[in-house]
Amino acid sequence: MAVSAADNVPPFIAAQLTHLLSHFRLTLKVEQMWSADKYNSGPFDRFTLLIPFCLDFIKWDVIYNAECPTVAPDVIFGPEDEDFHPFHMPSDDGTQATSCLSDWNYGDPTRLLSLVQFLRDQYVLYQRKRVGEVDDDRLKFEISTILSREGIEMHMSSGAEKPEEVKFAVPLLDMNINKMVPSCPWRYPQKIHLQVVYPVGRKYMSAPSAPRLKLVSSSELKALFSIDDVKLPPWLDGMCLAEYLPNLEEYLEKQVSEAVLSIDLRRQFIEALAIQLGRPVEADPVFCRKATFLSATGVFTFLIHFLIPTQFPKQQPTIMLQSSQHFNSQMAPLKSRPLVDYPWSPRWEPLLMADRVYEFLADEALNFKRQCSEGTLQ
Amino acid sequence: MDDHPPLQKIAISGPTLASLIQRFSTSPSSLHGLLFGHVTLLTPLNLSDDPSTASSATTTSDESTSSATLVATVTGFIASPSPTSTFYDSTGTVTSTSLSHLLHNHHNHNNHQLIGWFSARRKTPLRPSMREFSVTQSLSSLSAFSSQIQNSPNPNSTSFSSSSSSTFSPCIFILLSSPFSNDHIHTHEYRAYQLRASSSFEPKLIDIVNIGPAFRGHYGSFSPNAPFPVLECDLGMSSMNEERDGNADKEDDRLSVMREKAKDQRELDGCAEGFEVGRLRRMMGSEARSYTSNLEGLYEKMLAKVENLTRLVEQSNAKVLEQEHYNRKLRQKIRAAAPE
Numbered sequence: 001m002a003v004s005a006a007d008n009v010p011p012f013i014a015a016q017l018t019h020l021l022s023h024f025r026l027t028l029k030v031e032q033m034w035s036a037d038k039y040n041s042g043p044f045d046r047f048t049l050l051i052p053f054c055l056d057f058i059k060w061d062v063i064y065n066a067e068c069p070t071v072a073p074d075v076i077f078g079p080e081d082e083d084f085h086p087f088h089m090p091s092d093d094g095t096q097a098t099s100c101l102s103d104w105n106y107g108d109p110t111r112l113l114s115l116v117q118f119l120r121d122q123y124v125l126y127q128r129k130r131v132g133e134v135d136d137d138r139l140k141f142e143i144s145t146i147l148s149r150e151g152i153e154m155h156m157s158s159g160a161e162k163p164e165e166v167k168f169a170v171p172l173l174d175m176n177i178n179k180m181v182p183s184c185p186w187r188y189p190q191k192i193h194l195q196v197v198y199p200v201g202r203k204y205m206s207a208p209s210a211p212r213l214k215l216v217s218s219s220e221l222k223a224l225f226s227i228d229d230v231k232l233p234p235w236l237d238g239m240c241l242a243e244y245l246p247n248l249e250e251y252l253e254k255q256v257s258e259a260v261l262s263i264d265l266r267r268q269f270i271e272a273l274a275i276q277l278g279r280p281v282e283a284d285p286v287f288c289r290k291a292t293f294l295s296a297t298g299v300f301t302f303l304i305h306f307l308i309p310t311q312f313p314k315q316q317p318t319i320m321l322q323s324s325q326h327f328n329s330q331m332a333p334l335k336s337r338p339l340v341d342y343p344w345s346p347r348w349e350p351l352l353m354a355d356r357v358y359e360f361l362a363d364e365a366l367n368f369k370r371q372c373s374e375g376t377l378q
Numbered sequence: 379m380d381d382h383p384p385l386q387k388i389a390i391s392g393p394t395l396a397s398l399i400q401r402f403s404t405s406p407s408s409l410h411g412l413l414f415g416h417v418t419l420l421t422p423l424n425l426s427d428d429p430s431t432a433s434s435a436t437t438t439s440d441e442s443t444s445s446a447t448l449v450a451t452v453t454g455f456i457a458s459p460s461p462t463s464t465f466y467d468s469t470g471t472v473t474s475t476s477l478s479h480l481l482h483n484h485h486n487h488n489n490h491q492l493i494g495w496f497s498a499r500r501k502t503p504l505r506p507s508m509r510e511f512s513v514t515q516s517l518s519s520l521s522a523f524s525s526q527i528q529n530s531p532n533p534n535s536t537s538f539s540s541s542s543s544s545t546f547s548p549c550i551f552i553l554l555s556s557p558f559s560n561d562h563i564h565t566h567e568y569r570a571y572q573l574r575a576s577s578s579f580e581p582k583l584i585d586i587v588n589i590g591p592a593f594r595g596h597y598g599s600f601s602p603n604a605p606f607p608v609l610e611c612d613l614g615m616s617s618m619n620e621e622r623d624g625n626a627d628k629e630d631d632r633l634s635v636m637r638e639k640a641k642d643q644r645e646l647d648g649c650a651e652g653f654e655v656g657r658l659r660r661m662m663g664s665e666a667r668s669y670t671s672n673l674e675g676l677y678e679k680m681l682a683k684v685e686n687l688t689r690l691v692e693q694s695n696a697k698v699l700e701q702e703h704y705n706r707k708l709r710q711k712i713r714a715a716a717p718e
């Protein structure tokens with residue numbers, strides 16, 4: 001979210017906030033901004049920052065004082081973190097801590113970013129310490145075995161209503177997926193994380209139960225590879241995370257490589273379609289998930305949209321026809337319903353696939369034309 | 379460092395709390411300042427009519443400190459004049475010099491010592507922030523500003539363990555805030571904390587002391603914030619002096635007596651308007667008569683003094699407000715200028 005000066009935000013705050021949002025290595029969000037007086041008529045010098053942590057968000061309120069620009073901002077942490085004091089943590093030396101806030105230069109746009117970065121790093125250490133203090137032997141063992149992996153974040157949640165749980169966010173796959181896709185448009189490296197949730201504090205359980213597992217990926221990855229389609233390998237009794245992770249990573253690596261190879265399969269399909277239908281009007285050249293062709297039957301001209309899933313060729317593409325001559329009441333062109341019930345077999349060659357699709361379309365186009373002129377579509 | 383002894387509750391008089399809330403609601407943005415008061419050790423009475431427990435009462439009197447409760451009373455506050463001249467810096471560190479700067483006009487006496495600080499910010503969650511913790515920790519570590527716990531046992535006495543200390547460092551923090559809703563009801567939320575040595579804030583019960591039937595018990599523990607000045611009590615000595623000495627010393631004596639009287643009158647004028655110091659003599663000792671009417675006269679003059687002071691404060695307030703407006707305009711110029 002870009003913070004514009006017209007938003008009644010003082011320029012020195014806007015500069016620091018914009019720099020923070022555009023340069024922080026994770027995606028931060030500003031939930032809301034407000035002013036110090038009751039009716040929001042003054043300058044907006046306070047905002048809530050949503051910071052990703054452990055595959056969830058933490059909410060921190062950053063409070064500036066527009067009456068007093070030279071003073072550094074203050075931060076209010078979440079309600080569960082009343083013991084989090086980033087500048088009084090026993091492990092660190094005082095020098096690095098105070099440099100974030102002392103000699104605050106309100107004209108320097110990078111200061112807020114260094115402060116938030118420091119606070120988040122301290123928060124990771126604080127949560128790690130909290131998790132380390134949990135009196136659960138199995139958990140202590142798990143922590144000791146996976147601590148060598150970099151980038152793990154842990155979180156201990158203890159609310160009054162919910163049971164105590166410890167959540168791990170384990171980054172998987174060291175490989176640079178961005179490099180594997182030719183001419184990849186992604187701005188940030190895509191990562192897959194495994195979320196592991198251990199229930200703790202239930203001493204009466206004799207055998208440790210399997211933790212809850214979930215795969216989470218960054219949002220842009222789904223153009224290439226959908227983690228919802230990945231079936232997690234089972235967690236056997238008595239397994240520990242250090243054993244489970246290598247299996248999972250090997251499995252995932254295969255899946256990702258297959259997904260990258262399937263880009264080529266999709267590309268071949270589109271090229272085969274082009275032989276029958278002519279050059280596509282629009283096509284996605286990087287992931288080959290979409291293609292649109294212009295066609296005509298008689299004097300009826302229409303567009304054909306192909307939406308190709310990541311599970312191609314096991315799963316067939318969705319076809320949608322769009323008329324260029326009929327419009328509905330909102331002046332939008334009439335479209336057919338998504339068509340997935342046409343003859344298909346994943347074992348066909350791309351040319352054969354294209355032929356069969358072409359035959360199907362020859363009939364379906366007439367159906368569509370009739371539907372358009374009869375007005376049975378909305 | 380010693381653990382700060384736990385407070386049972388924090389008492390604040392109704393007018394003080396109302397004054398604090400009023401100061402906050404008229405301020406354009408956040409506010410903070412220092413809290414003054416005293417900390418008292420209350421020993422509960424173990425007397426009872428039942429003879430069987432009477433003997434146990436005497437034996438437990440030595441251990442009464444274990445069941446004694448520590449109560450802090452807030453009697454007043456000073457708000458920092460402007461957000462720029464404050465007693466802490468950006469990292470939340472409080473130094474003796476910055477604190478002395480704010481306190482330099484403050485008269486420190488037994489019932490009105492520094493016991494903590496307060497912070498007020500609208501539309502923010504009612505829990506301490508990152509810097510508020512740093513400031514409270516820094517403030518409570520300044521042992522030079524610790525105050526004496528009243529009614530505390532003699533620390534030199536051998537019957538008590540060394541763990542009970544008789545000083546109280548300023549570790550009280552009162553936070554004021556308001557909820558987020560934008561409707562037309564003004565809601566003021568406040569919470570008091572004590573910083574314990576385990577570096578955590580403990581919320582404490584706030585007991586508001588007002589005037590009324592429910593608060594009769596407080597009359598017994600009343601202690602004035604503005605005590606009557608101590609004046610030399612000279613019952614009939616001056617007339618004896620005049621007869622005793624020779625003529626040469628008469629002038630000197632009369633001068634010193636007059637000087638003394640002028641000094642006393644000045645002290646009395648500090649809390650009463652136009653009450654002659656000689657009248658005080660008529661209220662004491664064997665010469666006392668029409669005591670009630672004289673006392674009422676004294677109170678009348680004291681109220682007149684307060685009224686005059688109020689008028690002076692009003693006038694100077696207007697001047698201060700003008701200056702503050704001017705300062706705000708200057709700060710707005712800084713704020714509106716884009717950083718280079």
